Amino acid sequence: MSETKADPSSSCFIPRAPFDDASADVILRSSDGADFHVHRLVLSLASPFFKDMFTLPQSNSESPVTLPAVQMSESSHVLDMALRFWYPGAEPIPRQTLDEFRDMSEALIMKYDMQFLVPFAKKHLREYLEEDPVAVFGIACRHEWREIALGSAKCCLRLPLRAFESAPPTQLKYMAADTYHILLHYHSECAKVAAASTSSLQWAPYQDIPGADCPNWTDPHICPRAGHWTFAHNTMAPITAWLAAYLRCLTDELLRCPSAPLDTPELLGLPISKMGSCSSCAVDGYASLMNFVAVLRQKIEGDLNAVELMLDF
Ligand SMILES: [Zn+2]
Structure with a gap:
């Protein structure tokens, strides 16, 4: 210059x-x-x-x-956008792409040291959280904005980031390898924590388990069971085959996406069809499963909140 x-x-x-x-x-x-x-x-x-x-x-x-x-x-494009973001009397550009925001924030905050813009830039960046959390994570780490980095890392838990058969996030070329490693490590730890809640039900009182009060539990032809599981307070009891089928599919899904929705048609189709074979579960199985899903959601969210994102800032 x-x-x-x-x-x-x-x-x-x-x-x-x-x-x-x-x-x-x-x-x-x-x-x-x-x-x-x-x-x-x-x-x-x-x-x-x-x-x-x-x-x-x-x-x-x-x-x-x-x-x-x-x-x-x-460039003239970046300079116009950057000046319009804050210059008195200038009309801001209404909607930028994240690429444009990255270039602009690098120039204004990192290069020209306009620290007064940080709160505005953070507010602006949060608007992209749902749309592209991986990119937001990269930008937040670049600026060392811890709160947004954590929020975007949580949003990334909905994505199968470690499923290498899918295309890599387009924003990876702007992110340092060690930064992406932090995100993948967090994603992996969260996957283990989330799947632990569905592969074992030792945290759940037996009375809250769907199908626990089914009177047909003694007749496996009417209401098939999938072995005995251990529930809270070391209670051992049989679990319905339809609940076991749901939990098995859900565990696989949570290992891919730790914050995957718990009640998609893909996950619920098999247990709903299986519960129909039992006259009791056919009546109240779905409602008890939905109640359980709500409890499970809270349990997983609480456990995920305890997982630390290993940021170095
Ligand atoms: Zn039943």
Whole structure:
């Protein structure tokens, strides 16, 4: 970046108001040659970087008709977006892509040290949490925004991140390998914790178990069982085959996606069809399964909240 004399821009991009203001006293020239007319005082107040630059002795060769220009490394697109994010009187760009947000936040916060923008940038980044949590995690770690990193890592638990038959997240090229490793390790630990709640029911009181009160438990032809399981308080009791089938499928799913929904048609189809063979379970099996799913959801969420994300900031 250097300060030079302004000359006509070669860029196709023509900055709009307020970056064409006649009262401007400096030009920011983009890497592709677009000239943004701005005020030194505004830049100095916003950025220690520009404050230092403008307190340096200025050239005596400035003429009243030719503004000094600062050569920037950002493209006209990034510079326009970055300035519009905060410059007084500028209309912000309503919706950016995450790629654009990354470029913009790198420039404004990391390069030009505009720390006052951090709360706005965090609020903006949170809006992408549902849409692309992997990318949000990468950006949050780059800025060392711990709370957003944790929130996005939790959202990533809905994705099969460690299933290598699927395509890699598109944002990986912007993320350091050790940062992604932290996310994968967290995902793996959460998978173990979530699956532990469905592969064993030692945490659950037997009276809360679907099918526990089925009167046909002595007749495996009517209500098939899948062996004895251990429940809370070391209670051992038979479990219905339909509940065991549900738990088996769910365990596989939680190992892939630790925050997978527990009540998808794919998961519920098999137990519902199996419970129909028992006259008692056919009547109240579905309701008791739904009650159990609600309890299970709380149990898994509580256990996942206890898993630590090993951030180093
Ligand atoms: Zn039954």
